[in-house]
């Protein structure tokens with residue numbers, strides 16, 4: 062059971078030294094009880110107290126890795142039910158199902174499709190994160206062939222091995238040594254054997270239960286078998302069941318600190334109807350899945366799911382930003398137009414997209430405005446004439462240009478005179494107010 066704030070307080074040094082960032086030990090204890098702080102923030106806590114508090118300070122949903130290396134996906138560690146309370150921490154993995162009943166060429170094509178799904182959106186690399194290898198044939202030899210193909214074609218991609226046959230599991234897992242795979246398919250009939258295979262391969266164990274009651278029994282048994290890392294499938298398949306069970310599991314883990322359900326959840330959205338699949342996968346992204354299994358990876362669906370996931374897993378209190386820099390769009394020569402905007406990701410994304418649409422090569426200065434859009438940054442004093450002048454001067458872009466002309470957003474036309482005063486020798490031109498006016502504006506200049 063979780064300790065109360067007062068119980069935690071009794072175990073702290075009670076010196077009120079403030080090293081943890083809180084004014085008193087009691088305030089820190091309350092934060093710890095609400096899981097809004099980590100015990101590591103108090104450098105003076107005794108070893109004895111650390112042990113006793115371990116349970117209280119451990120994340121209610123166990124941190125678990127899917128895969129290893131640069132493409133590894135972190136799961137678990139979530140602390141809240143709603144993202145407006147605090148950021149959701151680890152974006153869910155989207156896993157593409159590949160069955161071992163597919164012809165080798167078709168399976169290879171799907172693996173390549175998943176591996177090539179990566180896109181850049183608002184400065185982040187987004188992709189289908191994992192392969193869900195399914196032993197539909199029931200034959201260990203066929204499953205091993207598929208595992209070999211995946212390990213060869215996409216060696217960096219995390220995998221989930223799906224089978225209920227411990228022999229097939231062992232053979233497939235042998236292809237992913239050291240890659241932190243998930244072995245999915247442990248049930249009431251095979252738990253012990255599957256747990257042994259998972260432990261031997263250092264893989265997390267995916268528990269496939271019929272319902273939440275059985276899931277609790279199985280996770281407790283798996284724990285007694287020495288399994289620490291688990292992924293939970295409560296058996297939900299319809300949208301209603303997924304919403305109900307995923308919410309129940311998250312609530313039980315967070316609000317009751319109920320350890321048998323304190324693990325990442327895998328949700329199956331794979332459907333014949335791809336539109337329905339997109340909708341169910343979207344629900345799973347929003348409602349607490351750590352792995353969402355899909356049956357296909359069309360570009361339109363990827364883009365919808367990637368964007369939704371990105372929105373759900375950004376911090377609503379911190380604007381998304383791109384790095385301050387002078388970005389080249391196309392291959393701008395020394396006479397190419399030179400524009401400036403702020404570093405709010407959406408602003409950058411839209412402005413750079415419209416410049417690309419114009420087909421006119423340009424330089425785009427993106428100035429650090431702490432992630433605010435143009436008008437907000439100007440109103441907040443972060444996009445001012447002196448800051449713009451300083452940024453342009455320090456960027457050294459002048460040496461690349463034949464003409465010193467800077468095009469500013471129409472919304473801050475009021476700044477043109479003062480920028481000219483501060484940027485000696487520069488001509489300031491007022492561009493369109495809205496980004497969608499940029500193509501016509503640029504084309505008119507080059508006509």
Ligand code: SF4
Nearest residue numbers: 077078079081086103
């Ligand atoms: S760092 Fe530890 S001892 Fe110091 S105020 Fe925080 S909880 Fe108390």
